[in-house]
Amino acid sequence: MMNSKSEQMLERYLDNVRFWLAAEPADDIIAEIREDLLSQIDGRNLSPEELADLLRKRGEPSFVAGQFGRHRPLIGSELMPAYWRALDMVLLRIVLPVHLLVAAPIQWLQQRSGPEASFIGFGIGQIWNLLFAMVTTAGAITVGFAFLERASFRIKWDPLKLGRLGPGKPAPLRVPKASVVADFVGGLVISVVWIAVLRDPSLASFQFGQVRISLAPVWSGYIWPMLFLSLAGVVLNWFMIAWPMRLRNAPWLRIGIDTANLILMVALVSHGGPWIESNSAKVHEVVNQWLGVGLGIAVLVAGWEVFQRVRCNMRRVLLA
């Protein structure tokens, strides 16, 4: 016989185990666990501490109950590789690039007109949106595969009809050396121009007869970041030319620089101008209109290049 405190502890333990059990067999299982524990106690008058030791040895209630469950995995081992492949393809190759290159720039262009538009606030909002999109997409994929698992779906295959998946190791992406050299020289020239403008802002003004054109104040916040990215590109291109085989992560560095450039361009375009100022109202209007179109096209081209680079990111880069 146990004392009342120990009896209460035993009942509390069994109630906790019952909580985690399915309703139907719970009574039967609890009766059997109780009987087993009473057999172990074997009529001894256990103190609460001794009973607690016995129950600790038996296990945490949800664990004990869990052993009686007929668990069926949400996604079994046969479908698991397809599940991971689907997550990889949809999240990393569709949701992520589409969000970064299409959805986010469009939303920024829509929001920029508001007086409260802030690039940092927009960026935080986009991270949240991206996380939400990825989690909901992953959830939908998981539910879909769980349904296939419950429906006992199995992939039908025939060794005679297995598709060709291409070479196991992707062929390296061959970049013409001339293109890298041109990028290097171009980046160097642009960097020198930005440095010169930073040292002497009057260099960004041009006089054509009576008409004077200069950079609008909107550029002031962009010159330093653009110079930094331009120099980063120059350094990367120099390494690409000098030690092409050592830069295994060059594609990722390039994608990082191009993406940062793209973001800067989107931010610049989103101001809606004016990007230049002129003493001639006509020149001011026409040039800014064309600059808007030109910058918009540049954004699309830069976005496409980033997209292409992301597509090729797993491929090694060799100078051809």
Next chain:
Amino acid sequence: MVDPSNIQNLRLELRRGCLVLAVLAQCRTEHYGYALRKSLEEAGLEIDENTLYPLLRRLESQGLLLSSWREEDKRNKRFYRLSVEGEAVLAILLDEWMAMNGSVARIAGVDAANWKGTVNA
């Protein structure tokens, strides 16, 4: 250096099938849970309560064991015994077990009948 957790996992995998065989064999005579566990322990096969009771239910749901509640020593206890189907399955599994045991012994180049162990020898 042997990784203890690795050994533990491999041992669990090895034991899983053996336990089914041992429980079925032991249930050729009727036992309630606690007594069954003690009898297996005395025969050298320790089994955790959280493994034994779910296993008994699973084997019963597969029709290999029969169970009934009965009072003994003033307490209600659930007694398990092998069903007719369970006897047939046990015979098949024992054949399989003995054949597998013999094969492993031949492959490992050991005499199963006079095995003294290598780890604690």
